[in-house]
Amino acid sequence: MATRTISGKEIQVNEEGFMTNPSEWDQEIAVELAREEGLTELTAQHWKIIDYCRQSAAMSGAAPTLRNITNGAGVSTKDLFVLFPKGPAKKVAKISGLGKPEGCV
Amino acid sequence: MADENRKVAFICSKGNLDMAYPALIMGWAALGNGIDVTIFFTFWGLDMINKNRVDHLELAPVANTSMKMSMMGVNTGNLGIPNVMGILPGMTAFATKLMKDKMGELEVPPVREYLQMLVDAGAKLYACKMTVDMNDLKKEDFIDGVLDIVTAGDFMDMTEGSQIIFI
Numbered sequence: 001m002a003t004r005t006i007s008g009k010e011i012q013v014n015e016e017g018f019m020t021n022p023s024e025w026d027q028e029i030a031v032e033l034a035r036e037e038g039l040t041e042l043t044a045q046h047w048k049i050i051d052y053c054r055q056s057a058a059m060s061g062a063a064p065t066l067r068n069i070t071n072g073a074g075v076s077t078k079d080l081f082v083l084f085p086k087g088p089a090k091k092v093a094k095i096s097g098l099g100k101p102e103g104c105v
Numbered sequence: 106m107a108d109e110n111r112k113v114a115f116i117c118s119k120g121n122l123d124m125a126y127p128a129l130i131m132g133w134a135a136l137g138n139g140i141d142v143t144i145f146f147t148f149w150g151l152d153m154i155n156k157n158r159v160d161h162l163e164l165a166p167v168a169n170t171s172m173k174m175s176m177m178g179v180n181t182g183n184l185g186i187p188n189v190m191g192i193l194p195g196m197t198a199f200a201t202k203l204m205k206d207k208m209g210e211l212e213v214p215p216v217r218e219y220l221q222m223l224v225d226a227g228a229k230l231y232a233c234k235m236t237v238d239m240n241d242l243k244k245e246d247f248i249d250g251v252l253d254i255v256t257a258g259d260f261m262d263m264t265e266g267s268q269i270i271f272i
Contacts, residue, residue, distance in 0.1 A: 087139025
């Protein structure tokens, strides 16, 4: 377990850079994490997905799978892959301050 | 990103319901992790993309040594489903329903929907020319996501640098 400082706050992360304490997350951290993942701007569509992931994880304790996201946040698979290109599964979870999704679908 | 150029190609050669899923599940995981996915359907695997067959893939209990009586809810340990029972009319439909129900409980989508998810996420689907000709099929017989009917040589060209998985 390591800590790092991001947008002036100290957060705990694992060896892959996923935050391990979701309560340390805030929107400024998300913006910074997104930039590290190559997303220069988070639009309303991005936030809709991030908000859904946060809510879903708060209920279930784990990051939602991609299919959970498309069904739950009401976003198409196509849009999800356009909004978070090159590997949305890890990207969305990381930006949302959650661990890697555990399901396969 | 280290895995930016990683590419995976699947060759789907089976039309049984249980053998349809490995490429779908691994392909979806690959796309979710930013890996390019190409799928080549050949021989019985063409059933997976055949509009008239994709919703009717089945699982037969005959000669399947992994199918146990206990799967039917009978507490019989390692006792297999006797082959002679598997040949009874309706047993294939029964085993198929059993598997579909289990997959449904796990929220795994049916094959047609799964393929659409893969296509929407950027997977490229191709049908094998030789077996398409052998089965008198045409491009119109396939679901929309299938890009083309190609030869084995074409497949080799388009998967240069890919990891290839035969199913």
